Amino acid sequence: MLSLEKISELLGKESELLLQHTSSTIDKSLLHLPGPETVNEIYGPSSRNPQVLRSLGQLFGSGRLANTGYMSILPVDQGVEHSAGASFAKNPVYFDPENIVKLAIEGGCNAVASTFGVLASVSRKYAHKIPFLVKINHNELLTYPNHFDEVLFGTVEEAWNLGAMAVGATIYFGSENSDRQLVEIAHAFERAHELGMATVLWCYLRNDAFNKDVDYHLAADLTGQANHLGVTIQADIIKQKLPEVNGGYKALNTGTSSYGKLDERIYTQLTSDNPIDLCRYQVANCYMGRMGLINSGGASKGAEDLADAVRSAVVNKRAGGAGLISGRKAFQRPMADGVALLNAIQDVYLNKEITVA
Template sequence: MKITRRVREILSWYDSDNPGSKANLARMLCTGRLAGTGKMVILPVDQGFEHGPARSFAANPAGYDPMYHPQLAIDAGLNAFATPLGMMERVADRVAGQIPLILKLNSANSLSSPEVKDQAVTGTVEDALRLGCSAIGFTIYPGSDDCYAMMEEFRELSAEAKAAGLAVVLWSYPRGPELSKDGETAMDVCAYAAHMAALMGAHVIKVKLPTDHLEQGDAKKVYEKQKVDISTMAKRVEHVMQAAFNGQRVVVFSGGAAKGEDAVYDDARAIRDGGGNGSILGRNAFQRPRDEALALLDRIVRIYLGKE
């Protein structure tokens, strides 16, 4: 594994971390076709938990097989593969050493009341170590009635993971009674979510791509007074990166619900041009037939390499 100047620069931002955590962060940054560039594309497959098996895999039934997903990530030359405990236990031995693994430690489900904005802890740091993972993943919902409990759960798991030499990936998805649906992806709210994740000590932050909507009245006044440019997606990504310690934290952006290929490529270009570190996309990849998914991921990688 070659450590490039760019990766060394990124690791220098985490100077209080132990060598184990930095080595595992480096593994993710130095794997696949984007190795050494500071860019990342991660395949997450936790949607079966979140949305149910048919909604996740019926569009491409090959996806019912747990092994389909990490093999897709390996064959596409991605940086890492993330999934909850059960799927990780099924695949970890078969892909050991081929791709960095991220064990997602909490999940929600769509059978619960939509008013419940919380997730259950379904895995442990010990599980991540046992399965040879490079990192743990965790979701918080800033703005929910349960957000403080989720943050406290993350604090304990993050401290345990770092002490064991693992990297920490934090999904920061605002939602709750004080936010409108549009507010969940508003510019001010997404930047706030990224900043909170950085303040909580995440090595890698996952947020949604922001719109030009401004949700909070007090924040809107500041954006307008200071003339913060949020006119394009690239500018909005740039502002999210600014909120993540002035770009000194690794931030990847969610692919969201399934969408057309052109929209996926436009998102990748905006992330690249705005200085983001990359994409973490699941349904937009694994719900397509394998050949189409590989072609889509190939083009996304080429965009991050500056070849398109």
């Protein structure tokens, strides 16, 4: 178990900024915070049927973070999303789907998220040992020239048949295909709930216009609105990249074009420059935490991965989020090291000295 001292050491020069921060934006008393009674108290009063609540109970009740209200998920859909060779060349054992599931189990994760093919290939052996989260749509990089469009790779019924507790999907908000994706996934999530499965939405932004002087794909105001659209179609859990900047709406509102709607209080009262406050705005857009926010772990950078993963977990937890979903940092290294990294993430959520800001 990582001590607070070790976590502080990994945070380095950001230690005080992140561990000592007191938020003066959206007060934590307004949030629905993760806890042992998350399923009963937060999801229970909703329209979700008992089968969905049971699935959520299994997701929140598995792994090292069982019954804390927090989640640690291993996602490995990179064989499609980033191509198998590019994703698994560093560690070819993960061409074999069984090793993906083994890593999630050994790493103490709440669930393993992957493709229809990966999870179906080992479902009879593992579906009863760790909750399966089937990613039902993907962006593939074999079409020439490459384009960016999430398309369905199977049906919700297929996910249910292979024993999944949940389905996941991506919508590229801001893209030319986002309206179609929104309708497709809203219908898919409705069907998943009918069958008793939980739903997780990757609320990602995708538009070349969002790349300006900085990358506004990571802007708190834009990602926050993407989250709000995600919970609108009744996603139970939102996956989002950690925000690094703000002011996306302002940057895209030029003298010649108008984009979206904004209120200056988004920038002056509801957020600050602190990473925790930027993330809290994302939590606020998940119905003040009624639907859990899990942030992504990001790409592997080698030696920096452990510190980066711990930092992301600290920001998410102190913002009021519900956990982390980290893949490449874990599976693009030897399994023992991947397990250690996943455990380090979980240690942040298990450490009672790290509280909501």
